[in-house]
Amino acid sequence: MSQLVFELSGEHDTLPRSEVIACIEASGWNYQIKYSYDQVLVVETDADPGILARRLALTHNILELIFIAPSDPDMILKEAETGELGLKYGQSFVVRVSRVKNYGGISASFERKLGAAIWHRGYPVSLDNPDVIFRAIVTEGVCIFGRRLAEVDRPGFEERAPLKKPFFLPGVLMPRISRAVVNLTRIREGWMLDPFSGTGGTLVEAGLISPGIHVVGCDIQKKMVYGTRKNLRHYQTTYDVIWQDSLRMGIRDDSVDAMVTDFPYGQSTPIAAESAGAFYTGALREMFRVLKPGCRAVVVSKEPMEKLLTDAGFTVIETHRQRIHKSLTRNFAVITKS
Template sequence: MLYAFELSGEHESLPVFEIFACLDVEELEYSEYAHFDQCLVVDISENNKEVINKLDSVSNRLAMSHSILKVAGICDTDFDDIIKTTENLNINKHITPEQTYAVRVNKVKHYTSINGEQLEKKVGGCIYRKGNEKSYRVNLRNPDIEFRLILTDKCIMGSVVAKVDRSCFEDRAPHKRPFFYPGVLMPRTARTVVNLSKVKSGETLFDPFCGTAGILMETGLVGINCIGLEVQYKIMAGACMNLDDLNLDYSLLMGDACRLPFVDESMDAIVTDPPYGKSALIKAESMNYLYAMSFKEMYRVLKKGKYAVIVTGNPVRELVKDAGFVLHKEHHQRVHRSLTRVISVLYKK
């Protein structure tokens, strides 16, 4: 069965690999079917009810997607072709008698000049005529089923099986927290890097440069045990304030990321955003020393077969290789003119 993920479009590769990571966490068997502009279609081969439950769990973790659709059809982004495809749909796989529905159109960029409101009415009429007078009733305010058409380089139509609550990330914006410190990851990025680690519920994620706890906040909110380390007392106290504000369970320690107080292979995942400005030199001998030694320590405490995700200001390929990691994937995220973050996904064999 095909399922489509409506992507946020805020980054070229991060939304796609976040989805792959979350599907892996739920142990779904899938393959990439097609990748359109701001829409990823995957083929999932499992029992339908079980898939829907797992996709609901996936939606609760995702940060860089809007919704998940059970695909009904894919066609050219042409008005007549869309209507013809709708008329040929087996609608029973998406709606049952007596359920209400609404049709919504999302136009991505400038791929088409189709009038979205007119298309919604026309497709809605096609669905209505597939039933009888007592079935498939329209309810624009509170429908049981939402049919969604994503108009990108193709038209992907389907029924929404899950939505991502992106507004909650805005509620956790850094300036709204009890303790604010500039230069931290925004909540959606923090959640995404947590997801890239493929950490599962009940496992433990460790952040050796936890700062004000932005990564730990997103970790705790998805049911993951979180441990943080911070070298400055003032920042650690602020991290406690932020975590307590969300009523999360956590463990925070003061210490040096170059000398971690943990036994070998004790962590299920490591996700961190080390300092990469002048502030990094408050305690460290040099930036190179800080990174080299902390990466080796991260490798030591991470379990075999697990992932670490490190956010830096420049590529750190040689340093992570020297530490023992395999570079699984590297993403570049432009923040502003003078800063492009490098998100390195690392694997420990």
């Protein structure tokens, strides 16, 4: 078991932490949360950091913890001068300091001083091609110092931005959020359904996690079905896309291993129901029917849906909120079919 430090993104207050735990649990690794700070999570685990980095979206780096010190510059330098750093003779290094928000009294010159403290111990510095990258993260009165083991390919998500996909419509989830909510289902392999697939953004992210995940999309609009197929074909995922009313899906009972969907908001999206209430009730009834018992789904909606979800038979495990602008707040509910 190692103590891994997850340097979380500041895109959301709660989703990054939940995503880390979900990805560890998805592979069945053991873990214990040791410390949780603003944008930093320290976990004792037997998880493989390389595998986690290829799956995570809302994390920047995964480090091996070396020490935690008060955020006083002198105390940090003392730890760097005397502590066990795990460097071998002749290994080169570089130090990068990151300050979360406005925590700590760390100046711009501190990175250089911290590097000098290690250099004085006889280890060479390499700014361009170091053998070891150390990161010092200052947050909530502490400095967390670690050796970088893996880096999340966040630019890769930017390359899959909605405007860069073959088929695009505005107002969809961004790829990093799509990947995070897929991860919250803890799917590792099997069938993942999006009953309101739209442009297929969540399906793309699910399919890129593993070739063992077969994604299935449904939509009542023919143009969405064609657009989703185009996007999934472009990213070479294993998929099926069905043109059908998601209130009456041609999918067997208890056959889906995970679900993620961003519910239509109704302004420009047709819904095949007499009212919004009937639409949500019918959709959730179908989602409950096709999901395997014990498996998880994530529902994204404009309004909180906990009451509707529990009335449909689901158990709500956790919820998150994301304010997009003054007229739109996204609500994320992680649910299971007990």
